[in-house]
Amino acid sequence: RCGDAKLRLYNGYTTTMSVHTREWCGRHSSYSTQALKYVSNNNKVILRFFPGHSNLRGHRGFKLLWMAVTLPETTEPCAGFRCKGGRHCHNGAECTPLKQYCISKSLVCDGVRNCGPFDDSDERKCTREVIIMASCIAV
Structure with missing residues (x-):
C-alpha cells in the first residue's frame, strides 16, 4: 500500500x-x-x-548503509573480525540471538557500528575510547 x-x-x-x-x-x-x-x-x-x-x-529520498559480511558457522574461522553477536530483547522479555558477522578488519574502530544493530563489538576497546576514559578518570 x-x-x-x-x-x-x-x-x-x-x-x-x-x-x-x-x-x-x-x-x-x-x-x-x-x-x-x-x-x-x-x-x-x-x-x-x-x-x-x-x-x-519536501522529502529528500533515502539513506543507505551497506557492507560486505560473511556469516560463518561458529566453528569456522573468520579471516577478519568476528562480531560478538549477543541478543536483542524486545519489551524486556522476548530475546532473539544476533548473527555473528565476520567483517573486514578495516571496519574495526572506524566510528561506525558495522556488526549490525544492537552489536557494537567492533567499536569497543578502541584507542579513542581508552583515551577518553583515561582523561575522564584523570580529571
Missing part, C-alpha cells in the same frame, strides 16, 4: 519481469530495526527508488 515514495530491493539480477524482494515506503520510524535490514546471499542487489509525490512535500 505504498502510495508515496518507495524503495524496492531486488535480490540478484533483474529483468522487466522481476518481482522485488523487499519494499519500503514512508517514514523510517514506522519500521522495526529488523525490518529495515536485509542480508543478501547474492553478489548483486538492485535498488530502485520511486519518488512518487514526495517531492511535493
Whole structure:
C-alpha cells in the first residue's frame, strides 16, 4: 500500500519481469530495526527508488548503509573480525540471538557500528575510547 515514495530491493539480477524482494515506503520510524535490514546471499542487489509525490512535500529520498559480511558457522574461522553477536530483547522479555558477522578488519574502530544493530563489538576497546576514559578518570 505504498502510495508515496518507495524503495524496492531486488535480490540478484533483474529483468522487466522481476518481482522485488523487499519494499519500503514512508517514514523510517514506522519500521522495526529488523525490518529495515536485509542480508543478501547474492553478489548483486538492485535498488530502485520511486519518488512518487514526495517531492511535493519536501522529502529528500533515502539513506543507505551497506557492507560486505560473511556469516560463518561458529566453528569456522573468520579471516577478519568476528562480531560478538549477543541478543536483542524486545519489551524486556522476548530475546532473539544476533548473527555473528565476520567483517573486514578495516571496519574495526572506524566510528561506525558495522556488526549490525544492537552489536557494537567492533567499536569497543578502541584507542579513542581508552583515551577518553583515561582523561575522564584523570580529571
